[in-house]
């Protein structure tokens with residue numbers, strides 16, 4: 001049994017109420033979307049079929065939800081049991097992030113009432129990256145629910161069930177490592193089929209899966225640092241910096257690998273000059289690269305890594321880097337040809353913010369009522 | 380130190396595996412079906428009357444798009460969920476001379492190209508885009524479609540269009556007048572746009588014959604007289620003689636681009652000026668499928684990975700003895 005405890009305390013804090021307001025506004029626009037069609041809310045069009053509902057909610061949202069995945073690799077593949085105290089919170093955040101990514105995909109689906117066709121063999125197209133991502137993400141959400149179930153079972157005191165689940169949990173943990181490896185890399189493969197519409201600085205016909213996976217892992221580890229730091233501040237928990245700084249070290253390795261592949265690809269394909277000659281895209285590329293390099297510089301220094309505040313800054317920069325990388329590739333430099341442009345509408349942004357607000361509210365309610373976080377010893 | 384080194388190792392191994400296997404198993408472009416049907420659009424013959432736009436709407440039961448006070452003609456500017464076929468205008472400088480790149484103008488038809496190796500078919504998760512193995516016609520099946528719009532991103536020509544303004548919208552695209560309920564080609568007929576074209580600028584027929592015809596026209600010179608067929612090239616309704624006013628630009632669009640298309644274009648002006656996308660010979664579908672199948676060939680790689688993962692997780696979990 002874990003040492004995690006429900007935090008207790010009031011749920012309806014002013015912050016929580018503010019989140020409820022954001023959520024309500026988002027729901028209003030969502031209602032309009034279902035009554036009058038996607039076009040009544042979102043600015044997507046004939047040239048830009050995917051807006052922020054896909055690119056933020058699904059492509060970026062699930063990468064930000066890779067904390068559970070990243071920690072599972074560390075704990076179970078590299079046998080670092082000392083990270084256990086961080087696991088439940090990371091799993092919960094992953095579950096919420098993925099579940100809401102699923103919701104985002106659903107509301108964006110033009111013919112959502114037929115979504116189950118994805119699961120019917122007679123409809124499946126095995127050449128399609130979208131099929132793999134859809135199925136993989138859906139299965140992973142179920143796996144995350146099972147992985148998080150012990151927290152709930154402990155709360156209701158279902159000891160027998162808890163024991164039985166513990167016997168088979170290893171299998172779900174293994175699947176829970178395989179699935180994100182598959183779909184997080186495939187989110188990069190999407191770009192290949194879009195061909196010339198993806199700017200050359202972000203297009204790579206073979207390296208997309210590797211780039212997507214490495215950045216997803218970096219984002220996963222960074223979100224663990226971010227969440228732990230935030231929870232510590234918000235709920236006055238024990239200091240976990242000794243664990244978090246080690247995670248910082250892992251990020252250094254992954255980030256180095258990423259930058260080598262990223263720039264290697266650009267140089268090998270003779271695209272280096274484009275970094276400086278692509279106008280708006282050059283600015284975005286340099287900004288993106290800077291955001292990747294900042295955490296590398298901070299985390300390489302042992303002293304900065306052990307300082308909670310610089311460590312947090314590194315994690316935040318990494319999260320922005322990975323998100324901007326995805327925004328750049330899928331939207332900001334996406335070019336379907338003359339005559340098309342896209343900028344999200346207020347309603348579109350509010351729906352996404354509403355989803356995020358829901359995620360935050362659920363997280364708060366669950367950590368206060370279920371054994372997720374480690375309560376301070378001095379309390 | 381241990382974590383970083385092992386992570387780097389894993390990352391490098393994964394990268395190497397991805398590269399090596401990808402190169403080994405490339406899926407080539409699909410080949411045109413010998414019996415494929417298509418169209419040849421000759422921009423130099425087009426007079427911009429838009430008879431094809433109206434005929435297309437009528438055949439597909441779609442409303443005209445009206446701009447400003449112009450109620451005479453359909454004035455759709457681009458493809459949309461109400462417009463499967465559109466005539467666009469290139470113009471430069473004074474726009475006085477037809478088919479001249481400088482100070483001239485030219486027409487360009489936009490409709491589904493019926494790709495030989497279609498991106499839309501490759502990316503659709505639920506097989507709602509289908510290519511007929513014989514005729515090569517690419518049809519859409521809304522009863523299967525989930526509306527994810529991946530086909531729109533995967534089409535190099537931005538052809539599939541979603542009905543964003545409907546609560547229960549669908550994808551629309553040209554299906555070469557052969558969707559269920561219309562089936563002009565299956566019934567032995569030709570496309571509506573080719574049938575009504577007064578000059579034979581839009582010509583229907585077998586891809587092989589159309590390609591021969593296109594190449595024949597490439598050999599003509601300004602001033603030559605040529606007898607242009609109208610309708611279906613395998614059984615033309617009529618011919619008309621015309622003197623060439625401009626040299627053809629020596630390029631049959633769709634012979635090779637991204638694996639080729641069954642709807643081909645020729646013109647006197649380079650195609651990038653007419654808004655055609657920057658495509659190379661290899662289809663994106665073939666590249667994406669090569670990548671996907673290398674990684675997931677018969678799910679063997681994931682299965683092996685899962686076995687290894689399960690073993691390691693079990694071992695490390697037992698050793699841990701908690702949670």
Ligand code: SF4
Nearest residue numbers: 491492494498499534
């Ligand atoms: S032009 Fe686009 S919609 Fe038409 S077959 Fe090719 S990929 Fe599909």
Ligand code: SF4
Nearest residue numbers: 503524525527528530
């Ligand atoms: S929108 Fe429909 S046809 Fe297009 S890819 Fe998605 S499911 Fe297939």
Ligand code: SF4
Nearest residue numbers: 435464553556570572
């Ligand atoms: S083939 Fe039929 S559907 Fe396609 S553009 Fe011509 S008339 Fe329209």
